Structures are given as C-alpha cells and as structure tokens.
Amino acid sequence: MEPAAALFAALYAALECGEQHQRTALLLAPDAPFIRFIEVGYALRACLEDRRQHEYLLQRLRPHAGVIVGTLPPGLLPHSMLPRSPALPQFRPLEQISDAEVRDWLVQDAGMVYGELQQDELARYFAAIAPLLAPGGLMVDLGSGLGKVVMTAALSLPFQRCVGVELLAYRHQLALQRCQQLLALNRQQLQRLPQPLQRDQPLLLPGGASATLAHLLDLPQRLAFIEADMFTVDVRAATLVFLYSTCFGALMPALAHKLASELQPGALVSTTTYPLSHPAFRILHHYPAGTLAWTAVNLYQRYGEWDGSAPPATSYEPDAAEWEARMRAELAAR
Numbered sequence: 001m002e003p004a005a006a007l008f009a010a011l012y013a014a015l016e017c018g019e020q021h022q023r024t025a026l027l028l029a030p031d032a033p034f035i036r037f038i039e040v041g042y043a044l045r046a047c048l049e050d051r052r053q054h055e056y057l058l059q060r061l062r063p064h065a066g067v068i069v070g071t072l073p074p075g076l077l078p079h080s081m082l083p084r085s086p087a088l089p090q091f092r093p094l095e096q097i098s099d100a101e102v103r104d105w106l107v108q109d110a111g112m113v114y115g116e117l118q119q120d121e122l123a124r125y126f127a128a129i130a131p132l133l134a135p136g137g138l139m140v141d142l143g144s145g146l147g148k149v150v151m152t153a154a155l156s157l158p159f160q161r162c163v164g165v166e167l168l169a170y171r172h173q174l175a176l177q178r179c180q181q182l183l184a185l186n187r188q189q190l191q192r193l194p195q196p197l198q199r200d201q202p203l204l205l206p207g208g209a210s211a212t213l214a215h216l217l218d219l220p221q222r223l224a225f226i227e228a229d230m231f232t233v234d235v236r237a238a239t240l241v242f243l244y245s246t247c248f249g250a251l252m253p254a255l256a257h258k259l260a261s262e263l264q265p266g267a268l269v270s271t272t273t274y275p276l277s278h279p280a281f282r283i284l285h286h287y288p289a290g291t292l293a294w295t296a297v298n299l300y301q302r303y304g305e306w307d308g309s310a311p312p313a314t315s316y317e318p319d320a321a322e323w324e325a326r327m328r329a330e331l332a333a334r
C-alpha cells in the first residue's frame with residue numbers, strides 16, 4: 001500500500017460507527033428548544049402506554065400514515081430521544097393537541113432518525129460525482145449528524161470547504177468531537193511522512209482526483225459544522241448539496257423550494273430514496289437501490305430560469321388498510 005493510501009485508510013477508519021452512538025435525551029425544561037416536540041411526544045406516548053387508548057391513538061395517527069417512518073413513529077420506540085422524567089404540569093393530553101401539531105411532530109420525528117451510509121457506499125458515491133465537479137467549491141450536508149459525509153467529502157475530493165448543518169445539539173457536539181479526533185490523527189499521519197512537507201507536493205486522492213499536500217495541511221480550515229435548522233441556513237454558495245433524505249419524505253417539497261431559490265445554476269444536489277421534484281432541477285443520474293448504496297441515489301443539477309413558483313406538492317400515501325393492519329399488530333404485541 002502506498003503511504004497516501006495507508007494515510008487515507010486510517011483517516012476514514014476514524015469516521016466509522018457513528019450510527020451506533022448513544023442517543024441523548026432532549027432537555028425537559030419549560031424554555032428548552034424542543035419543548036413543543038416533547039409535549040406532543042409525551043401525549044402520544046401516554047396513549048401508547050395505556051391499552052385503553054390504543055384505538056384513539058390509531059385514530060389520531062391514521063390521517064398521517066404517509067409521514068410516519070415504519071409503523072410506530074420512531075420517537076415512541078424505546079431508544080427515542082424523548083425524556084423519561086415526569087411531564088411538565090402545563091403539558092396537554094392528546095385530546096387537546098391539534099391534527100396539525102401531530103402531523104408536524106411526525107414529520108420532525110421522522111427527520112431526526114439517524115443513519116449513515118457505509119464507507120464503500122460513500123466511496124462509490126464520491127467516485128460517481130467526482131467527474132462532474134470542478135476543483136474547489138463548497139459541499140454542504142443538510143442534516144449532517146455526526147459529520148461522516150462532510151469529513152469523508154473533505155478527504156475524498158478537492159472541495160475548498162465542506163460544511164455540515166445539524167439540528168440536534170448533541171449530534172452537532174459529537175460531530176465537533178469527531179472532527180477534532182480526525183484533525184489530530186491527520187496531524188500525526190502527516191508527521192510520519194518524509195519531512196519537510198511541501199504544500200505543492202502532489203497527492204493522489206482516493207477517488208483518483210489529483211491534489212497537493214495542501215489538501216491535508218489545510219483540512220482544519222476546509223471543515224465546518226453548524227448547529228442549526230437547515231431551513232435557516234443560506235446555501236447560495238454551495239456547489240454540491242448532499243441530502244441523506246431517506247427520512248425526509250415529507251420535507252422534500254420545502255427542501256426543493258429552498259434549494260431552487262438559493263442555488264446557482266450548475267450546482268449539484270443529491271438525494272437518497274426520495275426524488276427532488278422541482279422544475280428548477282434536472283436529473284443527471286438515478287442510481288437504483290443496490291447500485292451505489294442500499295437505497296436509491298439521485299443526482300440533480302440546478303439549471304435554467306425558474307419563475308419562483310412552487311410546484312404542486314406530491315406526497316406519498318401508503319395503502320391505508322395495510323398500514324392499519326401493521327399498526328394494529330404492533331399495538332396488540334405490546
């Protein structure tokens with residue numbers, strides 16, 4: 001193995017296993033950031049934990065089956081981030097919570113599910129998009145979790161900067177910690193190379209792109225993580241937006257509208273599982289499930305003129321009878 005290949009292998013290895021992280025419960029305090037989310041979650045969970053309320057729970061969830069990931073919402077499962085401490089006195093029961101609040105909760109709950117693509121999937125992904133990217137540019141991962149894709153992108157391709165945007169504070173903190181670990185390992189690995197190091201020394205990147213040693217020497221300045229709601233972050237300068245959107249189904253129309261409004265013509269967007277159905281984007285490649293990754297990957301380009309109007313939202317509606325049968329079976333098994 002060449003020295004650079006060993007160096008990259010060590011750096012990639014440091015990014016593994018994020019999906020196994022311990023979920024941190026959300027903070028339960030009257031002015032905590034996710035307090036409305038916790039309130040609705042508590043109301044739904046109270047119904048789940050009382051058999052006599054199962055029929056009512058089913059009735060409240062039924063209209064929103066299309067935005068639930070799986071059968072029972074992930075936020076009601078044992079490993080969820082809902083705290084276990086007693087409800088605050090002002091928390092309302094489900095009867096006093098509107099349908100719109102339940103739906104918003106389900107959409108947000110689905111979006112906070114955690115998962116990471118495997119290293120071989122990311123290697124295939126970056127190899128596929130490399131020929132479409134000019135050196136430099138800004139890569140943004142909206143919903144960056146523990147930062148694996150952002151850091152893999154900064155290692156694999158000659159982006160000038162790679163930025164992750166994550167909603168949950170504890171995931172953002174874990175991404176920062178992982179980033180510090182990666183940078184420390186990078187420093188150690190660089191010290192093992194023949195000294196003195198020259199910034200313009202040629203370096204072959206794992207995907208085959210040519211760079212110089214500045215690619216690794218500048219790694220600290222090329223990486224950034226922001227704790228924020230992705231809908232509040234300006235992505236106008238991005239040349240690639242990455243979305244591991246498998247749990248973002250109900251957010252796709254709003255995301256497409258945001259990206260169409262902000263991105264420059266030529267910018268690339270990739271999604272997983274769900275398409276980006278919007279007239280401002282054309283599809284460059286569709287990689288069916290099982291080719292690049294376990295799920296479908298779609299690559300789009302922002303192009304041409306667009307009058308600013310939002311296309312009609314398309315939504316996924318599961319077979320109602322089949323959903324209800326699954327839900328009843330899960331409730332009965334509790």
Ligand SMILES: C[S@@+](CC[C@H](N)C(=O)[O-])C[C@H]1O[C@@H](n2cnc3c(N)ncnc32)[C@H](O)[C@@H]1O
Pocket residue numbers: 111112113114115116117141142143144145146147148149165166167168171228229230231244247
């Ligand atoms: C499936 S994980 C993907 C993590 C990372 N992109 C990866 O591929 O390894 C999706 C992430 O999006 C985050 N997320 C959900 N809604 C968000 C929002 N509105 N703004 C920012 N991040 C969000 C979740 O907390 C979660 O960490």
